[in-house]
Amino acid sequence: MLILECPCCGVKGEETEFAPGGEAHLKRFGPGSSEDDFHAYLFEKENPRGVHFERWRHANGCGKWFHAARDTLTLEVFGTYPAQTAEPPKDIRDKIAARRPGWRWREFS
Amino acid sequence: MxxxxxxxxxxxxxxxxxxxxxxLCGMITLRGDLGASAMAEAVRDAAGTAVPGRREIVHEGASSVAWMSPDELLVMTEYARVPEALAAIGAALKGAHHLAVDVSDxxxxxxxxxxxxxxxxxxxxxxxxxxxxxxxxxxxxxxxxxxxxxxxxxxxxxxxxxxxxxxxxxxxxxxxxxxxxxxxxxxxxxx
The missing domain is CATH 3.30.1360.120 (Probable tRNA modification gtpase trme; domain 1)
Structure with missing residues (x-):
């Protein structure tokens, strides 16, 4: 079972209270961008076995979006942080480094 | 009617x-900046309580105010009092960005x-x-x-x-x- 803590309302809830929102920290390529960029934005998603960053929504709670850093293999949650960030905050990255030395995810490590 | x-x-x-x-229970969804002094005034006028803290609910007589999300409250009062409470909220939050809707039914x-x-x-x-x-x-x-x-x-x-x-x-x-x-x-x- 995946247990997440919503950073907006502080509730520690289990997975069914939340709705997954896919990969985090995507840069949107919309009208006017090149076809390659648009294709990559739409289809080339991370699918790691290990450290992953995702967007989640507290659908059956406060209704807010947030980010979560977790391990897709062990379901360990390294931390959750507000949606209004363009990259994982330093304390979350440090926490992951302590648990998974040498981790990499896209351009972050 | x-x-x-x-x-x-x-x-x-x-x-x-x-x-x-x-x-029947009167319910009003109230959204806006919960930290604003106008919001505190609106909640006091509508339900007689203070703005509840995170995940709290406060009661005063037949009215209650519940914290629903960082920008949303649920104001509960008698069914018949809802128009009056909505008017009080509207007056207190006049000019401020907010939303107050009767969701009783x-x-x-x-x-x-x-x-x-x-x-x-x-x-x-x-x-x-x-x-x-x-x-x-x-x-x-x-x-x-x-x-x-x-x-x-x-x-x-x-x-x-x-x-x-x-x-x-x-x-x-x-x-x-x-x-x-x-x-x-x-x-x-x-x-």
Whole structure:
């Protein structure tokens, strides 16, 4: 079972209270961008076995979006942080480094 | 003018705990900057309470105000008082970015009463929430999932829990609460 803590309302809830929102920290390529960029934005998603960053929504709670850093293999949650960030905050990255030395995810490590 | 009806007038159940539909209740969804002084004034004028803290519910007479999300409150009062409360909110928040809507007829409310352990058990059977005595107490509100639908609940006192859900799923929620109290299903986890 995946247990997440919503950073907006502080509730520690289990997975069914939340709705997954896919990969985090995507840069949107919309009208006017090149076809390659648009294709990559739409289809080339991370699918790691290990450290992953995702967007989640507290659908059956406060209704807010947030980010979560977790391990897709062990379901360990390294931390959750507000949606209004363009990259994982330093304390979350440090926490992951302590648990998974040498981790990499896209351009972050 | 048609006569206002609650979702399941008179619905009641008696078993390990008792369930009843509470009848018409005025509810206002109030969204805006909860930290603003105008918001505090609006809540005081509409319900006579202070703005509740995170995941809290405060009561004053027949009115209650519940914290729903970082920018949303649920103001509950008598059904007939809603227009007056809305006017008070509108006056206090005039010029400020906010939203106040009468949602009384969009919701249903149930009251679960019984032995303290039994009412906690009823909720624990239906929601993914820690209902332990040290985890949930009167004064807190929890929005969550009840069976397949969204619901919120709070404890009025150790032997009374109130549940709100959407009116469209009232029958389903009543069925859940009833089935959780059928004879032979007692677990006794909470004493």
């Amino acid at each position: 048609s006569e206002a009806q609650s979702a399941m007038p008179g619905a009641a159940f008696e078993g390990a705990h008792t369930v009843r539909e509470t009848g 969009a919701r249903a409310m149930f009251e679960v009463t019984g032995k303290p352990g039994a009412v906690r058990e009823a909720i624990a059977k239906l929601c993914p929430v820690d209902m332990g005595h040290d985890a949930f107490a009167p004064g807190q509100i929890r929005r969550t999932r009840m069976g397949q639908v969204a619901a919120a609940f709070w404890m009025v006192d150790e032997g009374t829990i109130r549940v709100v859900c959407f009116r469209s799923v009232a029958e389903y929620v009543f069925g859940l609460l009833r089935d959780a109290g059928l004879p032979g299903g007692e677990v006794g986890l909470f004493g």
